[in-house]
Amino acid sequence: MKLIATDLDGTLLSKNHEISDANKEALKLASEQGVEIIVATGRSYSAAKIPLDKAGLNFPIICLNGGKIYNERAQLLNSAPLDKATCKKIKQICTAQHVYFEVFTNKATFSESREKFIQVMVDIMASAFPQLTREEVEAQAKNRFQDEEVEIIDNFDQLFDREDIDVYKILAFSLDDEVLEQVEQNLKDDASIAITSSGFSNLEFNHPKAQKGIAVKEFAAQLGIEMKDVMAIGDNFNDASMIEMAGYGVAMGNAAEAIKDMADFTTKTNHEDGVAHAIQTLLSKELS
Template structure:
């Protein structure tokens, strides 16, 4: 089988634990692109801190950002599709976070907003710096000039386990998922990496069986199960591994290189 569209998660998949792109992964991805495969990054990051990896690779095309909530053209920065949230539906979550001291941010396709950007705790500021993000002051819902696409809660694993359990009891008008050990994301009910990847594949004229997807966490499940070949990293939770067609090496072992080499360059 020839895989013509390769969808790659970023953190925990493409990048190692130091948030670096290895030379091995870089060279293998470029060779796959040279042979005609189209590369798309599918990430919980926004386009502002995911497009630079495509530029570093010298690749055009698209990034599926915010866990599928916004798909953006790498060259033009055009938003080719997004799933807007109803901001008013976020009121119970913002109130909960403020009451329980849980940090949260609100995202448009290109903007990230927090309550008090100048007064962030050190661990929160460090997290944004590690992910190359600069928070802005959160305005009122009516003052947003662009659609809100994602709400993210950030905290320790224990804190977010409790938050997830509490929020799971509510009537859900949003798609809630764990996008990492320290993050819970809320998006439009129909937004997911899998839904965005399906739409992009159709837009680009690729069949489902021509799509290869590689990821490592719960937010990758929808694209792993959509793809003709869905691959989990060995650093994935067991549920993600079980849903995948196979498991490759970890993000610190160039698992992306291993999978592309096997299924694209030698396939």
């Protein structure tokens, strides 16, 4: 194996949004053995850097699901922004369905209301993690504003019309699956949009070229690496394209069942150092 691409949330990161020592050492070991490493995440670049910097790691980053590709020197290698008319269409449909959404741009992540955002996140996290107290849920929700550079805005159409703004991802949240399904049905036939999800409560909208699999393939090609020599690790549907395209696709133990079905191997969960287990398993196979 010549290249490992790993997702962050639900994959490389623990429930505390940190990289464990075991995962860190496994990545370092693979790198020392000549394997290239790249992170592929739905996060913005700045938010992706937070856990990497904390762990003392510096790798190239595919961010915003493939909307941007950066090398380890923080140089932008490629980008694929959404068309502005497409952004307005997504906004119109989400608004009509009363779905909260965020807009990820080259400047910041924009939200219509900090309070609405926090309430949405509290509701989602309380449903996903019933063992947490209300105080813990609220603390984690508010922490999102520290990870992402979120700015409050009251007119998205004006934002989309700005010449200095490029939109790379729109992220919609709802606890009502039927509402999200309706939003997806209204947009799924639009060839200018790629629709994925990084969790049970959201939809992610990107340019069709802004997909993790496409970005990993492009990055690998720049290094002269074929996809058969790539291992991709992930847990959710925005990881599907790279897991399918990689020569060795790995699903986390906590991954959606459909992701496990398409993977070549299912590792341990992100709370059990699943990335480290996958890397160790792969390296032991190649050394045997």
